[in-house]
Every structure is written in C-alpha cells, then in structure tokens.
Amino acid sequence: xxxxxxxxxxxxxxxxxxxxxxxRQFAFxxxxxxxxxxxxxxxxxxxxxxxxxxxxxMWWANVxxxxxxxxxQWWDVRILEKLEEANPGGQVWGGTPADARFGxxxxxxxxxxxxxxxxxxxxxxxxxxGYLPTDEEWNSPNIYEDNxxxxxxxxxxxxxxxxQLPVHNTWFFYLARICNHCSYPAxxxxxxxQAIYKRPEDGIVLIDQAECRGYRKCVEACPYKKTMYRGxxxxxxxxxxxxxxxxxxxxxxxxxxxxxRCMAACIGQIRMQGLVQMAEDGTWAEDRYNPxxxxxxxAKVALPLYPQFGTQPNGYYIPPRWVAxxxxxxxFGPGVDRAIENYISPSxxxxxxxxxxxxxxxxxxxxxxxxxxxxxEGSLHGRKVELYNDTVIAFGKxxxxxxxxxxEEPVYVRPNVHANxx
Amino acid sequence: MPYAxxxxxxxxxxxxxxxxxxxxxxxxxxxxxxxxxxxxxxPRAEILALYRQPEYSGAHRAWRxxxxxxxxRIVDESLAVFGRFTWVVTDSADDEPxxxxxxxxxxxx
Ligand code: SF4
Ligand code: SF4
Numbered sequence: 001x002x003x004x005x006x007x008x009x010x011x012x013x014x015x016x017x018x019x020x021x022x023x024r025q026f027a028f029x030x031x032x033x034x035x036x037x038x039x040x041x042x043x044x045x046x047x048x049x050x051x052x053x054x055x056x057x058m059w060w061a062n063v064x065x066x067x068x069x070x071x072x073q074w075w076d077v078r079i080l081e082k083l084e085e086a087n088p089g090g091q092v093w094g095g096t097p098a099d100a101r102f103g104x105x106x107x108x109x110x111x112x113x114x115x116x117x118x119x120x121x122x123x124x125x126x127x128x129x130g131y132l133p134t135d136e137e138w139n140s141p142n143i144y145e146d147n148x149x150x151x152x153x154x155x156x157x158x159x160x161x162x163x164q165l166p167v168h169n170t171w172f173f174y175l176a177r178i179c180n181h182c183s184y185p186a187x188x189x190x191x192x193x194q195a196i197y198k199r200p201e202d203g204i205v206l207i208d209q210a211e212c213r214g215y216r217k218c219v220e221a222c223p224y225k226k227t228m229y230r231g232x233x234x235x236x237x238x239x240x241x242x243x244x245x246x247x248x249x250x251x252x253x254x255x256x257x258x259x260x261r262c263m264a265a266c267i268g269q270i271r272m273q274g275l276v277q278m279a280e281d282g283t284w285a286e287d288r289y290n291p292x293x294x295x296x297x298x299a300k301v302a303l304p305l306y307p308q309f310g311t312q313p314n315g316y317y318i319p320p321r322w323v324a325x326x327x328x329x330x331x332f333g334p335g336v337d338r339a340i341e342n343y344i345s346p347s348x349x350x351x352x353x354x355x356x357x358x359x360x361x362x363x364x365x366x367x368x369x370x371x372x373x374x375x376x377e378g379s380l381h382g383r384k385v386e387l388y389n390d391t392v393i394a395f396g397k398x399x400x401x402x403x404x405x406x407x408e409e410p411v412y413v414r415p416n417v418h419a420n421x422x
Numbered sequence: 423m424p425y426a427x428x429x430x431x432x433x434x435x436x437x438x439x440x441x442x443x444x445x446x447x448x449x450x451x452x453x454x455x456x457x458x459x460x461x462x463x464x465p466r467a468e469i470l471a472l473y474r475q476p477e478y479s480g481a482h483r484a485w486r487x488x489x490x491x492x493x494x495r496i497v498d499e500s501l502a503v504f505g506r507f508t509w510v511v512t513d514s515a516d517d518e519p520x521x522x523x524x525x526x527x528x529x530x531x
Contacts, residue, residue: 033454033458034458034462036472036478037478171447171448171451172479172480173480174480269462320451320454321450321454322447322448322450322451322454323447324447354461355509359511360513375507376503376506376507378502378503380457380499380500380502380503381453381457381496381499385503387503387507400514401514402513402514403511403512403513403514404511404512404514405509405510405511405512406509406510406512407507407508407509407510408507408508408509408510
C-alpha cells in the first residue's frame, strides 16, 4: 500500500496506488433542503444511459428516503457496520473543525475501507473492505419509501393520505446520489484487471468495457455501491458523468462544458456541478470565485458524503437543517453544525451564490458579485435577515458571461380603465 | 407503499426504527420547505398545496402534525421576506452557441 493525503480526513491514509491527481476534478453540490424526491434526475439518467436489456436494475442516479431507504437496500448501514466490526468503538473524529483547506473537519481517527481491509482481510488481493449486495437489495429501489400510489383496484386516483407504512413521525429527507468520482476510488483500487481509470483531465472515473471481465470486485468495494453488474454483457457499469456533455463534445453543448443530465433535469433546483482546479497535493487549488470552491471551502456549507470511508468523494451536500444532528454527523462528518449554522443565517455572498443553482446548464467556472443597495431587513423564524439587490454574474469556461441574476420588486401597472381612480 | 400487510418472514420486509424527534424538528422542517420554495418564487397557493397534498410526504407530515393554520402562518412568514421580490435571470446574448451537426463515430475509424 502507498500513503496518500486525504484532506477530508485531515491525515494521510493507506491506498493501494500512489497518488495521482487530475488537472480539474468533476465535483458537485446538492442542497438537500430543497429536494422533493420528484425523481426527475433519476429518470433523466435512466432514459439516457441505462434503458437497455440487462440494465433494468441499474440506477446510476437515484434518490432515496433517509433514514430508512437505500439503493441497494441498507448500503450505508451495512458498510458502517462492517467498519465498526473491524474497528470496534474506534470510528471517531478527533480535533475540531478548522478553517484550513487540509483537514477542515478535524481528523478522522478511525479506519477507512482501505485500512480496515489491510487489517482484517486476507488474501492480500482483497484491498478494500466491502460486500456484495444481494439481487433482492438491488431490485427494489425505493421499496417501502413514501411513494403514494392508488388504492388497489382503483384506477387513476392517488391515495388521499398517501401512506400506510412506514410513517415517520418527525423527520426524514431525500438523499440524491450519483457516483462521487472519488479522488481515491475504491472501485479502481479493487479491480484486479486495472480496467477502471480516472481521467487526468477531469477526474471522471470510468470502467473500460473492453478490459472488464465482470469479477464484480468494484461492486463489492465501492462503499457507495455505485458500480453495478450487468448480467447479459458480464461486465460492470457505472455513472460516466455524462462525459460528452462535461467535455463539450455532445452536439447539444455547442462546444461549451455542460452539466450532466441529472443536474440539468433537477426540478427542485438543488444541484450544481462543475470542474474544480486541483492543487499538487490533492486538495482543491484556491479558486475563490468558483461557486463550488466557495460553497465547500469558504462558506463551508457543503460537506462530503460519508468522508470516513476514505475515498475522498467529490459529491458535496448542504445538509438538511431539520434532521437530528448525531445522524447528520455520522453521514457528513463533524462539519455539520457549522454548515447548518452558516446556511440558516446566510451571509450576503452565500445568498447570492445560492442564486446560481440551475440558472443555466453550462458549467460555471467563476462568479462575480456587483453589490447593490439593501432592500430588506427584518426577522424570519426568529433570525435576523438582510437582503441586497446584488447582481450575480456567472462566467463559463472561456470567461464568457453565461447569465446574471438580480432582484426586482414586482411592479403592478394599473390598467388604463383605472388609471385615475384612487 | 405495499398493498399487502407486513410479512415478517419476507427478507425484503422493512425493519424500521423510529428516530426520536420533537415538535421543534417538525417545525424546523416546515419552515425549511417554506423558505426554500418562497425563494424559488412559488406563490402562496402553490406552497400551501405542497403541504396539503400527500405526494410530498415530508411537508404533508408536517402539515398533519402542526395543522393548516400553523403551516399557513409559517408560509406567510417566509413570503413576507422572500415573496416581495422576484429573482430575474438574464441570459447573456451570446450564451446559446450554435448546435453542431451530429456526427457519428465508428469504432476504429
Ligand atoms: S463512488 Fe464508488 S464507483 Fe464512484 S468513484 Fe467512488 S468508489 Fe468508484
Ligand atoms: S430532480 Fe432534483 S428535486 Fe427532483 S429528486 Fe432529483 S435532486 Fe431531488
């Protein structure tokens, strides 16, 4: 095993290969507070990439209801349990969240999927702690989740109360997921044929279909369960980050890098995807006015999903503000309290950057804010709130302006017939 | 949502535990949805419909627990801040590049 630096864990860790970083990295931020589980993202992906025979069970993009839902069922509970068995009582964070780009959430003192494997698995070829989900676990995305359907035998009508089982009395939320195009991919680490590679230009992780022999080591290893086996081709497949769009080679893009299908389809406007610049040590290079860099490293409202697994995932989430904190800390690490605090009392800049979500399908490389006058000051749910008419301008790859947003008070024009009435 | 009653010996059967929470959690959830959808520019009737109809279960659950009056009050509070403005998005004039003709690639060519 080599030793690599994992900035999310604030320490070095063991990984089967030497560190290599792409020039830019595919990354995204999902604002969970807004997701309505409409599954438009899921279907956008399905209808683009996985509608063929043998792919019926495949949902490269999925949305599951937490805490009880999962695709495959119980994926996170099962891997958390395995790590706990490998290192009982030791899966904890130390230190305190800080401002640094390396170790912003403190230091993870437990074991990653790579480290736990080195201690507990034999033979040596077993490089990653994981498990193979059963067919049943793959086959039923969203089973028992809160999808209202009609009463049996009654057509074209939705059940009026919408649920029978299970009713969560207090909280739940929707977790949208795709492959995290990890910096230290567990799928890649586990492949005995080296059929999985990470592209140097954008960090997208792909399975070479000509090399894959369907050993399913990647399926077993990915802690997020985002590689899937296809029976009729006897190969594994995974999210390809809609790379023709990201490259700007899809005819629809007109040569400009464009966000993936699942991002573009998002009804709740929760998603933003981009390409961040990487530094030589594997951290994100400082790029103050890249919106993703701002959300992750400056405002610190967006956090990686289960960073303790150790793959340095590149999907980030603004955590749902109403959910029990111990649960969120387990899922997103110790940065949760700061993230929610910053989100519910947003700074002027954060409010402006949140306006960039889903205003364009092109990838935003930089934003700029032109400050305007204060237009509102008051309180909201007991907290102070100030709004400004700032103009936020988004720029694309070549520095071209994509769009700008401003705030306007609605103007009511009195119809002619009433023009002079009081 | 299953049609049949729970079958304990079905391996697919959900084994659920309830996570404790209190009214303040429900309220925070209801306020969160109101703030988000008011910022997205939805009018009052549409935001209220999200709570009243069962399809959006989180909001609907909060509506059932807190009642219609309280949800309306929360929505009005969010709209008092975010409902007074409209976010205006202006696309840059040259934002839409010319679509390229579709080219097909043949493997090995
Ligand atoms: S999420 Fe899984 S499949 Fe995707 S890169 Fe990471 S380890 Fe590989
Ligand atoms: S399209 Fe957006 S709002 Fe709808 S389920 Fe997907 S992430 Fe959630």
